[in-house]
Amino acid sequence: MATITLEDVTKAYGGVEAVRDATLTVGGGQFHALVGPNGSGKTTVLRLLLGLTRPDSGAVGRDDAVLGSGFQTPNFYRGLTVAENLDVFASLVGAPDGDWRETIVDELRLRREMDRRAADLSGGFARKLDLALALLKQPDVLLLDEPLGALDDVSKARLLAFLEDYRSTGATVLVSTHHLREFEPHVDRVTMMHAGEILLDSPREAIETRAEESLHEFYVRTVSEREGLGAADD
Amino acid sequence: MALRSLLKKELHWSRHNVLALLFVLLLLPATLAGASVAFQHVIPRDAPVAVTPQDPTVTGDDLTIIEGGVTLFSDPEVVDSTAEARTMLGREEYYAVLQVPPNITDGSETNATFVLYVDGSIVPFTEASKAIRNVMGFWLQRLLPANTNVERVVVGEPNTLSEFLVPIALMGIVLLLAFTYVPYNLDKESNVLDRLRVESSLESVVTAKLVYFAALLVVPILVVHGAATYLGYQVATLAPLGVATLLLTFVYLTAISTSVMILTKFGTIGRFVNVIFLFSLLAFSGLAYPVGYFSPLRKAIVRLVPVHYSMILTRSAMMKDLDPGVFADWLVGLVGVTVVCLLVLKLSAVYYRRTI
Numbered sequence: 001m002a003t004i005t006l007e008d009v010t011k012a013y014g015g016v017e018a019v020r021d022a023t024l025t026v027g028g029g030q031f032h033a034l035v036g037p038n039g040s041g042k043t044t045v046l047r048l049l050l051g052l053t054r055p056d057s058g059a060v061g062r063d064d065a066v067l068g069s070g071f072q073t074p075n076f077y078r079g080l081t082v083a084e085n086l087d088v089f090a091s092l093v094g095a096p097d098g099d100w101r102e103t104i105v106d107e108l109r110l111r112r113e114m115d116r117r118a119a120d121l122s123g124g125f126a127r128k129l130d131l132a133l134a135l136l137k138q139p140d141v142l143l144l145d146e147p148l149g150a151l152d153d154v155s156k157a158r159l160l161a162f163l164e165d166y167r168s169t170g171a172t173v174l175v176s177t178h179h180l181r182e183f184e185p186h187v188d189r190v191t192m193m194h195a196g197e198i199l200l201d202s203p204r205e206a207i208e209t210r211a212e213e214s215l216h217e218f219y220v221r222t223v224s225e226r227e228g229l230g231a232a233d234d
Numbered sequence: 235m236a237l238r239s240l241l242k243k244e245l246h247w248s249r250h251n252v253l254a255l256l257f258v259l260l261l262l263p264a265t266l267a268g269a270s271v272a273f274q275h276v277i278p279r280d281a282p283v284a285v286t287p288q289d290p291t292v293t294g295d296d297l298t299i300i301e302g303g304v305t306l307f308s309d310p311e312v313v314d315s316t317a318e319a320r321t322m323l324g325r326e327e328y329y330a331v332l333q334v335p336p337n338i339t340d341g342s343e344t345n346a347t348f349v350l351y352v353d354g355s356i357v358p359f360t361e362a363s364k365a366i367r368n369v370m371g372f373w374l375q376r377l378l379p380a381n382t383n384v385e386r387v388v389v390g391e392p393n394t395l396s397e398f399l400v401p402i403a404l405m406g407i408v409l410l411l412a413f414t415y416v417p418y419n420l421d422k423e424s425n426v427l428d429r430l431r432v433e434s435s436l437e438s439v440v441t442a443k444l445v446y447f448a449a450l451l452v453v454p455i456l457v458v459h460g461a462a463t464y465l466g467y468q469v470a471t472l473a474p475l476g477v478a479t480l481l482l483t484f485v486y487l488t489a490i491s492t493s494v495m496i497l498t499k500f501g502t503i504g505r506f507v508n509v510i511f512l513f514s515l516l517a518f519s520g521l522a523y524p525v526g527y528f529s530p531l532r533k534a535i536v537r538l539v540p541v542h543y544s545m546i547l548t549r550s551a552m553m554k555d556l557d558p559g560v561f562a563d564w565l566v567g568l569v570g571v572t573v574v575c576l577l578v579l580k581l582s583a584v585y586y587r588r589t590i
Contacts, residue, residue, distance in 0.1 A: 047428075050428075050432055051431075051432070052428055052431055052432065052590070053590060054587065054588055067432065069428075069429070069432050071428055071429065073425065075425065075426045075427075075428050075429035076426055076429065077243060077246075077247070077423065077426055078422075078425065078426075079247055079250050079251065079422070079423075080243070080246045080247065080250065081246075084243075084246040087242070087246075088239060088240075088242055088243040088246065089239075089429070089433065091238070091239035091242060092236060092239040092240065092430075092433050092434055093433050117250070133429060
């Protein structure tokens with residue numbers, strides 16, 4: 001099964017370490033949440049996994065994994081329509097025409113927006129188009145940076161269900177987020193980051209939360225303790 | 235696969251930017267071509283002139299005396315052979331060749347005919363060469379014991395200043411596209427670069443842009459050709475060597491402007507640097523006025539700028555009936571410059587990958 005790995009990876013920007021000694025394996029058909037507060041290094045980890053950034057030290061392994069990526073700032077040609085973006089990127093990644101593309105368009109409710117210029121899309125539809133482009137080649141590993149940002153509640157529920165279905169095909173879904181609560185029912189594995197370090201990387205079932213403590217609460221408490229602010233013992 | 239896909243995207247983009255493209259590719263070249271009719275006269279100074287012997291009996295003293303005489307109106311230089319000097323006339327290294335007859339100072343000849351060769355396509359020098367011919371005739375008559383006559387011979391078909399400006403307009407369009415429009419286009423699309431780098435490569439994106447815009451360059455060339463034909467200009471705007479030189483120039487200039495954009499991480503500073511490049515090249519390429527008209531420093535700078543040679547090649551292909559072999563060394567040089575610029579572009583992409 002396709003995997004991507006980071007081994008003791010460090011990456012700094014302008015002398016500030018965005019990621020320090022990170023070791024991580026992404027794959028195994030899991031629904032994987034990469035969580036951490038703003039500036040914790042999640043996006044840098046995603047960029048390292050995608051090969052968009054080179055590590056200063058350590059190694060990144062990608063074997064033959066087919067990667068799909070959804071970006072924090074939607075990445076598409078703003079001057080083209082939704083249909084044209086899908087057409088160009090489907091051609092670019094060698095995705096066949098037909099059922100899969102139609103499925104993506106329907107699942108993400110993009111059908112009515114096909115002739116709209118991407119620059120004119122609302123934040124939610126821009127996010128959906130970005131995700132659609134990430135899915136075109138049916139990636140083994142889908143890496144999504146804040147995929148629920150700008151989506152309404154109905155769209156969030158639909159997208160989570162879609163991602164769950166996609167994971168069930170054997171693909172790995174990694175979501176980078178600072179809002180773990182929404183993903184909590186779905187995740188198989190959690191990696192927590194803080195100030196460039198990986199605090200925890202564990203299967204969901206191996207995480208020892210306090211009695212009646214949700215995963216989200218555990219995350220907030222762990223990060224708070226790390227920051228020396230005291231536990232959120234609520 | 236990547237190239238075809240990205241070219242398809244460029245077609246989509248064109249459909250959405252028809253007005254901008256119409257302006258840059260149709261209106262601008264048509265305006266520049268039309269504006270050329272407003273230029274009628276120009277008075278150049280310090281043009282390079284070769285002083286050559288008519289035959290081996292012409293002495294060095296004779297040549298030195300004549301060289302001193304024409305200094306009033308030009309920057310003369312003695313060249314051993316008229317044939318060699320005329321080749322250099324075609325390459326615009328000289329703007330006139332003054333052929334000196336034998337025995338002009340020893341009194342053995344009663345009549346001496348000097349020949350002043352000028353190139354019909356070097357329009358800014360037309361009036362100057364007539365003035366030089368007249369003043370020189372007056373001055374030589376007073377200086378020499380023989381009856382002197384200066385015969386002015388125009389090499390090739392004489393052109394008008396309007397015709398002279400047509401290749402310059404085309405080169406201006408190439409500069410404008412390379413240093414403003416392509417960088418603007420790249421900057422506008424930098425927000426999709428991460429996805430493109432995941433699915434393809436920065437090199438593929440840039441190659442698609444180079445290929446597409448180079449192909450689009452054919453449109454303004456055709457527009458200028460249409461305008462020139464309508465105005466009855468004797469300019470071969472579709473001469474293969476001229477078109478090839480324009481395309482080659484576009485490729486190496488765009489490689490430079492694109493490298494600047496990549497090295498500045500598609501920042502605003504990159505666009506400013508490119509605008510500075512544009513104005514510098516307009517000022518220091520000797521597009522309209524020959525290199526010999528400038529100060530020694532500016533002259534030295536112009537001779538280091540590849541666009542200067544691109545301009546002469548384009549003008550020569552469109553306005554002169556010359557064997558392209560005359561420019562073989564320059565063509566090889568321009569191809570070399572293009573290869574170097576593309577290499578710089580490749581290295582800038584590598585730098586981008588390593589530093590982003």
